[in-house]
Amino acid sequence: MDQLNLSTEGMTDAEQMLLSMIFSFASDQLTRTWTIQQGGPSDVVIYDLANPRARVAWERHRQDAHPISVVLSEDPIPDLPWVLQKPVRTQHLIPFLNGLSDWMAQHHTATAATAAAPPSADPFDTLKQRLGAVASSRLSQAGALQDLKLIISGSVAAGKSTAIRTISDIPPINTDVPATDAVSFLKARTTVALDYGELTLADGKKLRLYGTPGQRRYDFMSKILSRGALGLVVLIDNRVDNPLAELDYYASMFTDLVNESAMVVGVTHRDQAPEPGLDRYERRLQTFHKPWPVFPVDPRKKADVIAVFDALVTMLEHSRGPYAVAGRP
Numbered sequence: 001m002d003q004l005n006l007s008t009e010g011m012t013d014a015e016q017m018l019l020s021m022i023f024s025f026a027s028d029q030l031t032r033t034w035t036i037q038q039g040g041p042s043d044v045v046i047y048d049l050a051n052p053r054a055r056v057a058w059e060r061h062r063q064d065a066h067p068i069s070v071v072l073s074e075d076p077i078p079d080l081p082w083v084l085q086k087p088v089r090t091q092h093l094i095p096f097l098n099g100l101s102d103w104m105a106q107h108h109t110a111t112a113a114t115a116a117a118p119p120s121a122d123p124f125d126t127l128k129q130r131l132g133a134v135a136s137s138r139l140s141q142a143g144a145l146q147d148l149k150l151i152i153s154g155s156v157a158a159g160k161s162t163a164i165r166t167i168s169d170i171p172p173i174n175t176d177v178p179a180t181d182a183v184s185f186l187k188a189r190t191t192v193a194l195d196y197g198e199l200t201l202a203d204g205k206k207l208r209l210y211g212t213p214g215q216r217r218y219d220f221m222s223k224i225l226s227r228g229a230l231g232l233v234v235l236i237d238n239r240v241d242n243p244l245a246e247l248d249y250y251a252s253m254f255t256d257l258v259n260e261s262a263m264v265v266g267v268t269h270r271d272q273a274p275e276p277g278l279d280r281y282e283r284r285l286q287t288f289h290k291p292w293p294v295f296p297v298d299p300r301k302k303a304d305v306i307a308v309f310d311a312l313v314t315m316l317e318h319s320r321g322p323y324a325v326a327g328r329p
């Protein structure tokens, strides 16, 4: 079987796109082409239980020994091995995908690709390997960027400088100065030009990390910095009055970059301000019709920053356009 078909039931384009990404990721362990189709014979059926027609179909086939089915549901379903909640909780995507890939590999051992690379013990090393692979494929494209860089942007005091300090392989360079105006109520120092850090990737290439200044009067700097970047991490401080408006602001400010690469959103200061919840961000992001993931992040914690970068790499690995999920040739 060269091709594994994927059927969906009444999903929106954005949901289908997200799922195509999920299955593209899962198919890394399987040499198959995934296609999304409505109707027709399918190897994988995705039931969206919010859709009455799909619910009926699922109830009918529940007892069938269908090789693979995935259920999207608002509610937990205890007797299923895994369920995608709807809207998909993107911060759970990576563990979900890993579980799904393992499960599928077991069910398709006859046609599975050669065993996946053994997981590296250190998630930071794994991240660097994956970033190296994405960077190489980008550099080999015609007219590609010469300079490998990632942008970390977002609201004042969201933790951009901190995130770079947490993950950089070199002591970061920053241009923080004492805050003088309204910002001084939030924090003592603020970034005026940029933060700069570096990651040394597995093959020795340098990935530059640029943190933009949070104050809006420096937005022109952010736009200059973002040209030709590999991707974007937006950090939003959950303490501000209207953090969802901040999300809109940054998604629009970086439209060009976001359209040609990928964006991941990290919500910070949740220990101090738990509301709004991540689902509010996810719903807001759906209005952009792109499956950008949202993560809870404490930029002082390396594991959190790695998780966000991991998600960005996943997005970049699959950012060849909607439905470009043909797996490996």
Ligand SMILES: Nc1nc2c(ncn2[C@@H]2O[C@H](COP(=O)(O)OP(=O)(O)OP(=O)(O)O)[C@@H](O)[C@H]2O)c(=O)[nH]1
Pocket: 154, 155, 156, 157, 158, 159, 160, 161, 162, 163, 187, 189, 190, 191, 192, 212, 213, 214, 215, 268, 269, 270, 271, 272, 297, 298, 299, 300
């Ligand atoms: N409690 C808590 N503190 C955080 C969190 N994220 C960042 N901080 C702290 O918030 C402060 C501001 O962080 P910075 O990294 O300077 O923020 P920034 O985004 O670079 O700010 P600007 O450059 O002024 O835009 C630092 O003291 C961080 O340690 C978080 O999730 N929780």
Ligand SMILES: [Mg+2]
Pocket: 160, 161, 162, 176, 190, 191, 195, 211, 213, 214
């Ligand atoms: Mg800063």
